[in-house]
Amino acid sequence: MSEAPRVDLNPTVFPDLDPSAPSNQPSTRSAGQPQTNGTANGNLAQSAQKAGNSILETAQHAMNSAASHPSVQSAKDTVVNGPVGQNVQAEASKTRDEFADLANSRQTPDYKAATGQNLTHYHSMFYRLLSWKNPRATGIAFAATVLFIFAARYLNIIRYGLKLLYITLGATTSAEVAGQLAFGRGLTSQFRPRQYFTIPKASLERLLDDVEQLINFFVIESQRIVFAENVYATGAAFFASLISYFLIKFVPFWGLTLIATLVTYLAPLIYIQNKEVIDAQLEKGRQIASQQATQIKGLANQHAGNAVKTVQGYTQQATAKAQETVNQYRGRSASPEVKKEDFPAAPRHDLASETTLRDEKLVPQTAL
Secondary structure (H helix, E strand, O other): OOOOOOOOOOOOOOHHHOOOOHHHOOOOOOOOOOOOHHHHHHHHHHHHHHHHHHHHHHHHHHHHHHHOOHHHHHHHHHHHOOHHHHHHHHHHHHHHHHHHHHHHOOOOOOOEOOOOOEOOHHHHHHHHHHOOOOHHHHHHHHHHHHHHHHHHHHOOHHHHHHHHHHHHHHHHHHHHHHHHHHHOOOOHHHHOOOOOOOOOHHHHHHHHHHHHHHHHHHHHHHHHHHOOOOHHHHHHHHHHHHHHHHHOOOOOHHHHHHHHHHHHHHHHHHHHHOHHHHHHHHHHHHHHHHHHHHHHHHHHHHHHHHHHHHHHHHHHHHHHHHHHHHHHHHHOOOOOOOOHHHOOOOOOOOHHHHHHHHHHHHHHHHHO
């Protein structure tokens, strides 16, 4: 039968495993005092802690030895101080500077809205971000946004988050319970900080202020677009909403978000790269539109003049007819013409004698 493998432990590396070490010598106590279970557990925990410290010191020593090896130093110098390393350091420095410049651009702009209101500092930051004045920062933000859209589409982020949570909690619980059972002291509690991390009040106030500024940025911009403060922005928003209305029928929401992100980041870049050509075409289109507007205005004025003349002619005719009718009615008399023959002849004798004679003629008739 073959012999079992032997494991040789170096007492100099692990002094706590040496029976002759001072830490493993029995403590002097009277014969009448037996060792309690709590004391034994405490000694076992101390021994385990010292063994762990020794292992960590050994590993640290090995890492330092490997790092200080000439071949490792040569390779490190070649990578870090070589052309590739210098280019990486230069690009990293430029990227940090651009992100710092982008963060410093969060200042309230000098210009105001059409209503006289102050704009938010996010107006300056987003303008600087989308204008590609810091190309590295804008490119990284663009790539991060696209990656987040694809991650939200193809990765179940909530599920993976819950998985990470239960793995972390399970590991900490198992380590604490195993440490309590094996050494009388939990392992997780050994890494517990002396004071739990808290968010300072000033940091919370700054965060809430930034959130309030960000929300007001979208609120103000939506109103500026609706009320046509910038007619070009309103027109662009109109075409975007019109196209989205037709695309939503067969393009999913994440696809529309991806298209909107591409247009938001790449449209300003295309304009900046071809500014002269685009401005010339826009100026040409503006001139054509101005000529068409002038022509339409001339035609409208011409038709309006003809209509005014026609109306004036009809008005003059109606006025003449009305005047003629009035004159005809004015030429007529209000009563029919009275002739002299229509009146009776005037009496030629005295009226009193005629009355007496008529009375005499009426008396006999009354008597009869």
